[in-house]
Amino acid sequence: MSAKAKEVEDKVHAATEVQRAKLEEDAAQARTAAQERSQEIRERIEKTKSDAAARWRDLQESWDRHVQQIQASVEKKRHELDVKQASKHAEVAEADAEFAVAHAMAAIEEAEYAALEALLARNAANELRTSR
Incomplete structure (x- = not known):
């Protein structure tokens, strides 16, 4: 877990030195990976019919709403040049x-x-x- 956290920290630090086009490409790839991971989680949850799955499904739906809000905010703000x-x-x-x-x-x-x-x-x- 700490290795992944360090990897993310290093990636964020390195990203500050990368050109905007590369950052946008990395962001798009990260978004795609996150969407794919979310889809995998949703598929696993759908296979499980227990009460725990229902709680995790609620958490996933809440997370999806949060991600959609962030993405909508990012898209809106991307167009602001000030x-x-x-x-x-x-x-x-x-x-x-x-x-x-x-x-x-x-x-x-x-x-x-x-x-x-x-x-x-x-x-x-x-x-x-x-x-x-």
Whole structure:
């Protein structure tokens, strides 16, 4: 997890030195990758019919709305050429990026917790089964 965080940090730092066209290309690729990952998650959720899947589906829908809002905001602000507005746009985009990273880190921690709880539940079930 820390390696991925370092990789993202290095990529963001390096991106400040890249030409605008390259940044736009990288942003488009990242957006496509995020959309593909979201689609994969949605497909996995659709295969699962449990209550947990319904909660994750709600989270995914909420995340999708959030991403759509960010993307709409990015598209709108991309067309604004004023330097002051562009600077403000950069600050908002940076804040959004920080939020997304924090959200991802929290999701990873929640996933770890859920996995450990699942293991505990499975162990308890196995112990009950063998004690009968």
